[in-house]
Amino acid sequence: xxxxxxxxxxxxxxxxxxxxxxxxxxxxxxxxxxxxxxVVLLYASFLPVILFFLSRLRIREVVKRMLPxxxxxxxxxxxxxxxxxxxxxxxxxxxxxxxxxxxxxxxxTWKSNLIFLTTLLxxxxxxxFHLVHxxxxxxxxxxxxxxxxxxxRYIPVVHREYTRLSQAAKIRGFQPGNNLHxxxxxxxxxxxxxxxxxxxxxxxYQAMLARxxxxxxxxxxxxxxxxxxxxxxxxxxxxxxxxxxxKWL
Amino acid sequence: xxxxxxxxxGISIAFPGRGKVLSDLDFSLYAGEKVGIKGTNGSGKTTxxxxxxxxxxxxxxxxxxxxxxxxxxxxFREVRRxxxxxxxxxDDQLFSPTVEEDIAFGxxxxxxxxxxxxxxxxEMCTLLGIENLRDRFSHTLSHGxxxxxxxxxxxxxxxxxxxxxxxxxxxxxxxxxxxxxLLVSQKQLTYCIVSxxxxxxxxVSEKLYILEKGRLEG
Numbered sequence: 001x002x003x004x005x006x007x008x009x010x011x012x013x014x015x016x017x018x019x020x021x022x023x024x025x026x027x028x029x030x031x032x033x034x035x036x037x038x039v040v041l042l043y044a045s046f047l048p049v050i051l052f053f054l055s056r057l058r059i060r061e062v063v064k065r066m067l068p069x070x071x072x073x074x075x076x077x078x079x080x081x082x083x084x085x086x087x088x089x090x091x092x093x094x095x096x097x098x099x100x101x102x103x104x105x106x107x108x109t110w111k112s113n114l115i116f117l118t119t120l121l122x123x124x125x126x127x128x129f130h131l132v133h134x135x136x137x138x139x140x141x142x143x144x145x146x147x148x149x150x151x152x153r154y155i156p157v158v159h160r161e162y163t164r165l166s167q168a169a170k171i172r173g174f175q176p177g178n179n180l181h182x183x184x185x186x187x188x189x190x191x192x193x194x195x196x197x198x199x200x201x202x203x204x205y206q207a208m209l210a211r212x213x214x215x216x217x218x219x220x221x222x223x224x225x226x227x228x229x230x231x232x233x234x235x236x237x238x239x240x241x242x243x244x245x246x247k248w249l
Numbered sequence: 250x251x252x253x254x255x256x257x258x259g260i261s262i263a264f265p266g267r268g269k270v271l272s273d274l275d276f277s278l279y280a281g282e283k284v285g286i287k288g289t290n291g292s293g294k295t296t297x298x299x300x301x302x303x304x305x306x307x308x309x310x311x312x313x314x315x316x317x318x319x320x321x322x323x324x325f326r327e328v329r330r331x332x333x334x335x336x337x338x339x340d341d342q343l344f345s346p347t348v349e350e351d352i353a354f355g356x357x358x359x360x361x362x363x364x365x366x367x368x369x370x371x372e373m374c375t376l377l378g379i380e381n382l383r384d385r386f387s388h389t390l391s392h393g394x395x396x397x398x399x400x401x402x403x404x405x406x407x408x409x410x411x412x413x414x415x416x417x418x419x420x421x422x423x424x425x426x427x428x429x430x431l432l433v434s435q436k437q438l439t440y441c442i443v444s445x446x447x448x449x450x451x452x453v454s455e456k457l458y459i460l461e462k463g464r465l466e467g
């Protein structure tokens with residue numbers, strides 16, 4: 001159910017230390033999210049474009065992953081152009097679309113795509129457990145990291161349980177419809193899933209205790225910080241310096 | 250006189266909605282013994298093993314392991330270093346991203362050096378014939394593969410005693426045979442297996458108990 005085809009490649013981007021990637025994504029997302037001026041956003045747009053070429057991913061696949069995000073963005077377009085005071089562009093019944101509203105929407109669309117694209121290109125090119133280890137190394141609270149990791153690890157298990165339950169319902173002739181019986185049965189199913197997930201979490205914890213777990217995750221593979229990572233770090237740093245310069249000077 | 254490695258006396262435990270699961274149960278396991286416990290579904294087999302590991306606290310009774318009484322979580326930490334428990338559902342046991350890291354989890358918790366852990370991983374993979382699974386993601390393994398990997402994660406702790414909870418449930422004959430052979434070939438192993446598979450128990454155990462009405466019958 002979960003596959004991560006992007007993480008399998010062999011580009012420069014794939015071999016970059018995940019710690020660098022996480023830091024770059026965080027910094028970039030923050031700086032871009034609080035920016036409004038097109039000039040700065042134009043400069044910010046260079047990063048994902050360059051990353052895309054470095055990643056050697058297929059444009060089709062990348063665009064496919066961008067679609068869901070833009071679904072949300074589309075929702076914004078339904079409301080925001082009409083909710084800003086300013087110069088009138090066109091009217092739709094009682095609603096007035098303003099120049100300010102449309103510009104705001106444009107900037108928002110631009111920003112969210114930049115942030116998402118950068119995150120996608122940097123993070124999905126690392127296997128999940130490298131990211132998890134990197135988060136540990138970046139001193140994130142280990143509970144948060146574990147929560148993130150276990151969510152990832154057990155989604156397929158919960159999904160399999162869901163499939164089993166819904167198949168069990170089907171073979172006994174269950175047909176969803178718009179009626180009380182459907183709602184009640186679906187409620188049972190969801191309740192059962194939560195219950196089972198809870199019980200499983202208890203068993204997993206016991207299994208961990210049984211193997212000597214005392215609160216710390218030790219990792220077998222350690223990252224090797226290479227010269228290339230330092231170099232990449234310097235390049236990213238200079239890039240961000242430029243971004244900050246444009247932003248505040 | 251030889252002291253039993255695991256000794257339970259007068260263990261009772263009840264669960265809400267299930268009533269008394271174990272009642273005044275006595276059990277001893279000596280070093281080198283290969284014990285099988287047969288019981289029907291819901292007879293308390295899993296509970297019994299979890300009591301030995303300190304994962305469930307009994308309502309009454311005394312647990313002595315390696316000659317010392319164990320009461321609190323703290324006492325059981327040492328126990329868990331030396332007793333390996335194989336869970337019924339391997340999905341509960343395998344939580345690391347790759348097979349290799351799952352096998353390393355226990356030894357790393359014991360603070361073994363990385364070189365040593367690598368050696369152990371190597372050994373376990375060879376012992377169970379799962380070298381080809383090393384880099385696989387745990388959740389993409391088949392049922393039988395998961396069971397073998399789970400067994401490897403337990404053996405990687407180099408336990409003095411093995412507790413196996415229904416090790417052959419839902420396994421094909423080939424994998425069952427592999428586990429059988431492994432258990433029989435490791436002469437020095439001490440273990441206690443609970444199962445309802447009489448055929449399997451007969452092959453791997455030298456002493457057989459039946460768990461019924463919360464007590465063990467010889």
